[in-house]
Amino acid sequence: MRALSFHGAGDLRLEELPAPEPKAGWVRLRPLATGVCGTDAHIVRGEFPAPAPVVLGHEIAGTVDAVGAGVKHLREGDLATVQPNTFCGLCRHCRLGRQHLCAAMRAFGVHLNGGFAEAMAVSAGEVYRLPPGAGPRLGCLTEPLACSIHGMDRLAVRSGSTVLVLGAGLVGLMLTRLARLAGAGWIAVSEPDAERRADAVAFGADATANPRAAGWKDSLPAEGFDFVIDAAGSAETFETAVSLAARGGRILVFGAAPEKAAASIRPYEVFSKELTILGSLINPNTHERAVSLLPQMGLEKLRILAFPLGRFQEAFAAQTAGTAATKVEILPQE
Numbered sequence: 039m040r041a042l043s044f045h046g047a048g049d050l051r052l053e054e055l056p057a058p059e060p061k062a063g064w065v066r067l068r069p070l071a072t073g074v075c076g077t078d079a080h081i082v083r084g085e086f087p088a089p090a091p092v093v094l095g096h097e098i099a100g101t102v103d104a105v106g107a108g109v110k111h112l113r114e115g116d117l118a119t120v121q122p123n124t125f126c127g128l129c130r131h132c133r134l135g136r137q138h139l140c141a142a143m144r145a146f147g148v149h150l151n152g153g154f155a156e157a158m159a160v161s162a163g164e165v166y167r168l169p170p171g172a173g174p175r176l177g178c179l180t181e182p183l184a185c186s187i188h189g190m191d192r193l194a195v196r197s198g199s200t201v202l203v204l205g206a207g208l209v210g211l212m213l214t215r216l217a218r219l220a221g222a223g224w225i226a227v228s229e230p231d232a233e234r235r236a237d238a239v240a241f242g243a244d245a246t247a248n249p250r251a252a253g254w255k256d257s258l259p260a261e262g263f264d265f266v267i268d269a270a271g272s273a274e275t276f277e278t279a280v281s282l283a284a285r286g287g288r289i290l291v292f293g294a295a296p297e298k299a300a301a302s303i304r305p306y307e308v309f310s311k312e313l314t315i316l317g318s319l320i321n322p323n324t325h326e327r328a329v330s331l332l333p334q335m336g337l338e339k340l341r342i343l344a345f346p347l348g349r350f351q352e353a354f355a356a357q358t359a360g361t362a363a364t365k366v367e368i369l370p371q372e
């Protein structure tokens with residue numbers, strides 16, 4: 039089978055590997071669409087640790103191709119998506135029910151061979167059947183949706199409240215839609231790219247603003263927002279989130295800023311406005327709900343750019359360029 043393997047920083051190779059056989063409790067999947075995520079690009083640039091060689095791709099939808107002994111909930115031919123993260127089960131976080139904080143977390147497509155391949159083996163417990171009508175191109179977005187649902191759990195938006203989303207990339211759009219579904223009263227989205235601002239309106243924003251325009255904050259409510267979501271992930275957007283949060287506001291740090299980025303905020307502002315600042319990491323027990331919610335998300339409105347496996351270099355370049363599409367995917371069977 040053809041597979042896209044990471045062999046070290048800057049060294050991504052399309053190569054021929056033996057197709058894996060599913061052991062007991064595992065299945066073999068034929069990935070039909072696998073999303074190219076910022077994490078994949080970080081790994082290839084050597085900015086995120088991954089063991090080499092490993093087949094990348096952790097946002098996966100495909101067909102169950104072979105079922106190992108003892109697997110009851112899946113059959114050959116099922117269209118399914120993968121929850122990519124596995125945990126040690128033994129550390130303090132795992133035993134407290136906070137598996138997503140496990141320091142020994144290993145993910146398919148990061149540490150274990152993933153979905154940029156014509157076939158992959160995966161433990162059957164991590165495989166979820168897609169709902170009727172959901173094809174693989176939207177199905178592979180279940181993983182970022184599951185992460186977004188965890189963010190919404192953390193934020194706990196109240197009906198009728200005001201929400202500001204910073205950034206209208208894929209997760210910014212998902213979080214905008216989730217805020218709308220959660221009953222938000224008024225949602226504003228800030229985003230420098232005009233096409234992405236139009237996407238934000240399509241996903242439920244009541245107003246958009248361009249943070250590169252002079253005096254852009256003047257168009258927003260002076261009292262600030264009850265809930266602010268940093269879906270961009272930078273020191274600058276974090277500072278903006280603090281400054282635009284209302285008294286009693288809750289801030290969700292969702293986008294991953296560069297590891298060394300440092301922001302400048304005044305502790306007095308956090309104290310005097312009684313702010314709550316929340317992180318959100320991956321998808322603890324949210325993949326099941328992401329599968330259920332997939333048909334309600336309006337994801338068919340996304341601008342998806344898909345490339346056959348052999349054109350992976352173009353796919354990674356499009357992901358890095360960012361604005362040509364809201365999502366870049368690789369189609370491993372093409």
Ligand SMILES: [Zn+2]
Pocket residue numbers: 075076077096097
């Ligand atoms: Zn990802």
Ligand SMILES: [Zn+2]
Pocket residue numbers: 125126127128129130131132137140141142143
């Ligand atoms: Zn653990």
